[in-house]
Amino acid sequence: MGKTKYIQLPISGAQEPAKTKVGEMHLKGMYKLAAVILPGESKLIDFPSVKPEEHIHGMIDYMYPDDRGAILVLLKIFAIVPKFFIVFIMHMVEAGAKWNGASGSVFRMLQVALKGLIFTLYYSDFTEEKVIHGAIGYDAKIVWK
Amino acid sequence: MTKSEANYDVMIVGAGVSGSFIGWYLAEKGVKCLVLEAGSYFHAGNYPTNERDSNSKFYWGGGLEFNTHASIGLLRPKAVGGGSIVNQALLDRFDADALDSWKNRSGVEYFSQKALEKYYDIVDEQLVSQEIPAKYRNGNAEVFEQGFKNNGYICAPLIRAQKDCKYEDGNDCIECLGGCRIDSKQSTPVTVLKKAMDKNLDVVPDFDVTDMQVEDSTTRVSGTFTNGQKGEFSARKLVLAAGAIGNTRLLKQSGFRNPIIGSGFYTHPQHMILAEYDREINAQKGAFQAFKSNDENFRRDGFKLENVFAAPVAIAMLLPGFGKKHQEIMERYINLACIEVAIRDTNPGRIKINKAGKPVISKSLNKLDKTRLKKGTEAIYNIFNSTGAKRVIPGILPIGLHLMGGCAMGLDERNSVVNADFQMHENPNVFIADSSIFPDAPGINPSMTIMALSVKAAETILQKL
Ligand SMILES: Cc1cc2nc3c(=O)[nH]c(=O)nc-3n(C[C@H](O)[C@H](O)[C@H](O)COP(=O)(O)OP(=O)(O)OC[C@H]3O[C@@H](n4cnc5c(N)ncnc54)[C@H](O)[C@@H]3O)c2cc1C
Numbered sequence: 203m204g205k206t207k208y209i210q211l212p213i214s215g216a217q218e219p220a221k222t223k224v225g226e227m228h229l230k231g232m233y234k235l236a237a238v239i240l241p242g243e244s245k246l247i248d249f250p251s252v253k254p255e256e257h258i259h260g261m262i263d264y265m266y267p268d269d270r271g272a273i274l275v276l277l278k279i280f281a282i283v284p285k286f287f288i289v290f291i292m293h294m295v296e297a298g299a300k301w302n303g304a305s306g307s308v309f310r311m312l313q314v315a316l317k318g319l320i321f322t323l324y325y326s327d328f329t330e331e332k333v334i335h336g337a338i339g340y341d342a343k344i345v346w347k
Numbered sequence: 348m349t350k351s352e353a354n355y356d357v358m359i360v361g362a363g364v365s366g367s368f369i370g371w372y373l374a375e376k377g378v379k380c381l382v383l384e385a386g387s388y389f390h391a392g393n394y395p396t397n398e399r400d401s402n403s404k405f406y407w408g409g410g411l412e413f414n415t416h417a418s419i420g421l422l423r424p425k426a427v428g429g430g431s432i433v434n435q436a437l438l439d440r441f442d443a444d445a446l447d448s449w450k451n452r453s454g455v456e457y458f459s460q461k462a463l464e465k466y467y468d469i470v471d472e473q474l475v476s477q478e479i480p481a482k483y484r485n486g487n488a489e490v491f492e493q494g495f496k497n498n499g500y501i502c503a504p505l506i507r508a509q510k511d512c513k514y515e516d517g518n519d520c521i522e523c524l525g526g527c528r529i530d531s532k533q534s535t536p537v538t539v540l541k542k543a544m545d546k547n548l549d550v551v552p553d554f555d556v557t558d559m560q561v562e563d564s565t566t567r568v569s570g571t572f573t574n575g576q577k578g579e580f581s582a583r584k585l586v587l588a589a590g591a592i593g594n595t596r597l598l599k600q601s602g603f604r605n606p607i608i609g610s611g612f613y614t615h616p617q618h619m620i621l622a623e624y625d626r627e628i629n630a631q632k633g634a635f636q637a638f639k640s641n642d643e644n645f646r647r648d649g650f651k652l653e654n655v656f657a658a659p660v661a662i663a664m665l666l667p668g669f670g671k672k673h674q675e676i677m678e679r680y681i682n683l684a685c686i687e688v689a690i691r692d693t694n695p696g697r698i699k700i701n702k703a704g705k706p707v708i709s710k711s712l713n714k715l716d717k718t719r720l721k722k723g724t725e726a727i728y729n730i731f732n733s734t735g736a737k738r739v740i741p742g743i744l745p746i747g748l749h750l751m752g753g754c755a756m757g758l759d760e761r762n763s764v765v766n767a768d769f770q771m772h773e774n775p776n777v778f779i780a781d782s783s784i785f786p787d788a789p790g791i792n793p794s795m796t797i798m799a800l801s802v803k804a805a806e807t808i809l810q811k812l
Contacts (some may be wrong), residue, residue: 216387216404217553217573239669246674260399264409266705292669299743303416303711310417314744318410318664325659325677326399339681340659342519342631344528 219263222270229255231277232319238288239320246337247329254323261322273315292316355381355549356812358566358582360556360597362386363429364794365781365801366588367535367543368470372805374543378812381582382540382548383568385555385593386425389432390536394526398660401525405433407592414696414710414747419616421708422748423592427552430590430794431534432526434748435636436508437653438476438795440467444646445789452786454758455767457803466799473798474533475510479637483514487630488637490622490684491654494730495640503641505653507634508533514633521635521658554578557704559601561585561776584776584812587754588801591783592706595698595753605773607764611755612696612710613788614747617689618720619655619665620727622736623676628684630656640726649691649715649790650723652730656685665742676740685742686730688723689749691790692716698753710747749793751785768811769804780804 236249262270280288295316298309327334335341357373359366362384370380387404395401402410407423414421424430443460450458457463481504484492495502512518512531523532530537544550556570566585571577587594595609640652657665659680666676676683696710712720724741731739757763760772765784771777780801782793789796 216389216393219573220575240674241670244671244674245678257399261403261409264403266408266703268703268705269408296668302418307415307417311413314411314413314417314420314664317669321663322399322402322410322660325663326397327659328397335659338659338677339627339629340631342521342635342658344518344522345513345516346529 221259222263222274224255224258224262224274227281228274228277231280232258234280234285234288235277235316236320236324238285238292239317240324247333249320249324252324252328252334257323257326257328261319269315273319276316355379355582357381357584357586357808358383358568358580359586359588360568361429361588361590361593361781362427362535362540362550362552363424363588363590363781364431364535364797366586367428367431367540368798368801369586369588369780369805369808370548371473371539371543372802373809374547376809377547378809380543380548381580382550383554383556383570383580384427384550384552386427386429386552387573388427388536388550388552389526391526391528391530394528396525398525398658401433402660405525412706412708414708416711419614419710419745419747421592421614421750422746423590423750427550428534428536428540432536433524434794435524436532436534436794437636437639437792438474438506438508439792441789441791441796445791448789449786453756453763455756457767463796463799463803466802467795469802470795470798473539474508476506476508476533478504478506479634480514483633484637485630485632485635486626486628487635487654487656487684490624490628490734491638491686491730494734495638497733498726498729500640500645500726500730501642502638505636505639507636512634519632519635521631521656524658551578551580556589556597557600559585559597561774563776566776584778584808586778586780586804586808588779588781590781591750591753592698592708594779594781594783596700596704596706598754599700600704603771603773605760605764605771607755607762609698609753610695611752611786612698612708613692613749613751613785614696614710615689615749615788615790616692616712616716616720617687617746617748618724619657619685619687619742619746620724620731621662621665621683621685621740621742622731623679623738623740624682624684624736627681629681630684631658631681645723645726646790648722649693649719650688651790652723652726653687653689654685655687665744666740667743684731684736686727688720688727689790690716690719690723692788695752695787749782751782751788751793754779754783755786756784757786768807778804778808
């Protein structure tokens with residue numbers, strides 16, 4: 203846009219929202235959740251290889267505070283419960299999300315929140331060689347000439 | 348505290364599709380305009396290059412918002428350029444059916460193809476638009492076209508606001524859902540907003556307007572920058588162009604009382620239905636959307652179909668389940684085809700705002716809407732089944748991305764918010780012309796009509812300055 207006219211503000215970059223505090227327990231919970239949602243055992247690399255702790259802020263800092271708060275609480279809970287409990291929760295979420303109306307709403311929100319967190323950090327593919335996109339065949343690009 | 352010193356004639360809240368067109372028209376006529384935008388300013392050089400950032404930086408709530416039952420995910424753009432940065436830029440003029448429905452509901456005479464033609468033409472002059480070239484259609488488009496033929500349905504190529512996508516270099520337009528990095532898509536910051544900024548228009552990005560005070564000779568708004576700093580701006584006249592949810596939020600927070608504000612909310616709920624094929628489909632390649640249904644029966648039955656696809660995170664979110672099985676389908680990403688059914692919803696929703704300023708949206712499908720969805724879904728199954736799909740996988744997350752209504756236009760103040768001159772009944776110093784003034788769901792891509800109405804509104808505002 204060249205010589206744009208913005209008053210008062212430097213426009214060199216977008217303003218960033220405040221940084222959320224993400225602790226060890228949150229990260230531990232996230233890894234355990236990911237082990238259920240994306241267990242590996244396939245041609246796809248495992249979740250920890252994408253170094254999700256380095257990329258989580260680009261996601262949760264932008265959420266509404268109450269949504270973010272709820273996710274962080276859940277991650278803390280996942281950090282202390284056994285893995286089979288997380289598996290059970292995920293099955294319940296998938297089943298409950300199919301219920302119509304108000305009864306399914308909490309499950310649908312959980313479905314988006316939990317799968318959204320893990321899938322976003324994984325399938326955005328922050329690996330240098332784009333190995334995840336490579337493995338699934340996602341090769342879309344914009345070429346600069 | 349940041350305060351504007353400049354003396355603006357018109358202040359516009361929201362630098363999206365409508366705000367940009369109103370600002371352009373007025374700036375061309377020498378009116379000094381200020382546009383305030385909650386989202387950031389991005390351009391070809393700094394658009395996100397990963398899906399996480401396109402979601403979190405370009406949408407309110409960091410990606411998705413929901414209706415109260417979480418049965419529809421709402422995509423609400425937030426950027427200088429608004430929806431024109433992230434949308435597919437598919438352009439359609441409204442047909443007589445859509446405009447007749449508006450005229451009947453609102454009593455506004457100029458809701459006719461003839462009366463709006465002049466404004467559609469002005470919009471056309473500002474944008475380069477092209478039919479998606481047949482050469483760069485992908486396997487998903489082939490499935491769509493063949494399936495339509497096999498079932499005797501009628502489809503038509505899509506028209507998109509794009510200049511030169513340089514497909515021959517290997518460009519894939521799916522990437523431009525996070526902003527077009529070669530400035531081919533005709534987003535407003537490379538078209539009308541750019542022209543306006545070269546003249547009489549200033550833009551303040553990263554500023555969320557949270558309150559306004561409107562008097563006869565001056566309007567003051569206040570709000571907060573993304574970094575937490577407070578700000579205040581003033582001008583003679585105010586235009587709200589913050590979209591269906593944004594306008595409702597701002598009006599309610601500023602104490603406007605008309606009970607109709609926030610009602611009559613429509614979204615064209617879209618269901619993306621996937622299918623797995625043995626052969627490679629490569630739906631992510633080239634011009635990833637190429638066709639729409641153009642079938643009178645579909646129109647009468649209240650739905651439309653388009654071939655569509657999404658990048659990996661979005662596809663992962665659409666697929667059911669988790670764990671190994673989910674991963675296995677993701678590994679078949681290039682074997683997936685996808686068609687969306689968008690319904691012309693008839694059950695109006697309602698937008699309320701909670702104490703934290705967050706939208707709370709009641710919106711559901713009534714019996715007629717469900718019948719429309721069922722018919723559209725059946726047509727998609729027919730298409731997939733007649734083109735050799737191994738299995739059909741309905742997406743689990745319906746999406747609303749045509750957010751319309753909340754401040755409907757109409758002559759009767761008991762059931763509308765703005766009059767035929769785009770002025771609020773409650774306070775004629777406030778003008779609105781964006782998607783929030785839609786009296787009902789047209790069942791057609793809305794942005795070209797938002798642009799046309801915004802030009803008409805700007806013409807009116809100019810007369811009243
Ligand atoms: C993924 C996607 C694809 C789409 N594809 C198409 C398509 O192909 N064809 C089509 O016709 N339509 C399409 N649409 C819909 C189209 O983009 C919208 O209908 C259109 O952008 C609405 O225009 P608007 O001016 O009403 O609002 P917007 O363009 O959404 O602009 C509103 C702006 O106001 C800002 N705002 C809101 N509140 C405040 C506040 N308090 N303070 C400051 N700023 C504020 C927002 O951040 C936003 O930038 C698509 C939408 C999406 C999300």
